[in-house]
Amino acid sequence: MDRPAAQVPPTIAEVARAAGVAKATAGRVLGGYGSPSPELQARVRAAAEALGYRPNMLARSMSTGVTKTIGVVVADISNPFFAGLVRGIADAGRAAGYDTVLVNTDERVDRERAAVEVLVGKQVDGLIIASAAGAPAPAPHLRAAISRGTPVVGVDRDLPDLDADVFVIDNREITRHAVDHLIDAGHRRIAYAWGPPHPGQVRSREELLGAAGADLSTGAARLRGYVDALDAAGIDLDPRLVTTGVETVEGTEEALRVMLGSARPPSAVFATETDALLGALRALQAAGLRCPEDVSLVGFDDSPWTAVVEPPITVVQQPVQQLGEAAARRLIQRIDGFDAAAERTVLSARLVSRSSVRGPRTQPA
Incomplete structure (x- = not known):
């Protein structure tokens, strides 16, 4: 079967002839530079539309050095947090005339x-990244991007030792506030999921905080907020109440099932991620326990389903979309030549109190 001949796209010269203008004039109108009169602009754009002309973005970027694209690198776009973050970035970018190119890393x-390397090679104008490199892991690929003149903005996680703007949430402070909420309700044995990854059971406070030091900055800050709340209330930290296994729904469920079946089970759970919250709910269900009658629960990230399950779950609500918008606006400023010193900007989260917390059934000994 013969294939139809490919249609040759119209050229700027053909648009210029159709509009009755010089090729250079058509190029200025379609390239968005220079100052042709409104009447000439209208004629050229009408001719381009009639012919079906589309600009060659690759050729334009090669001549101007600008692609009007932002590269975004996140862990998992299926995570509601990153979905909201990318929405904020894309909306702010689009408002400024930038397209967004997204890549997942699976941490x-x-x-x-x-x-x-791919995004820089494709000449994106700047990068926004939620880096998978935990502290104090080096990030030579980001350093190389910056040295090549590509602006980099970190989001959700810190970028240690890099001269780059960072936009984060007040993870330590809001976690302390959330755990204080459980302590104020009377809880003293509060499980924490997820803790820092560790090959085996953590035995001491020092070992736990040491593992946190190598974790992502978000995880480390949340764990320290948990410890801050316990310390302020005079509650001894029990490392056995902190999960340190595989950071999945199934891993969280298994770790909490062990805790809930122990001689001194937790009366409350603080879950630091959406998947950790799902794992906690599964563990309660498997153990035949009710929330909040048997075990209280506080989660992180205000996913829509947390407000409609029974009971509605108390959660930390992060300004996710605003975080993405702020990061994108700063990146575009950097692309435009803003050269002030890099800044670390902290946005505030808030605790949304619902019906998943009440006092423990019995006071711990």
């Missing part, structure tokens, strides 16, 4: 490194 530094 793998090797994939992050490859993504950054």
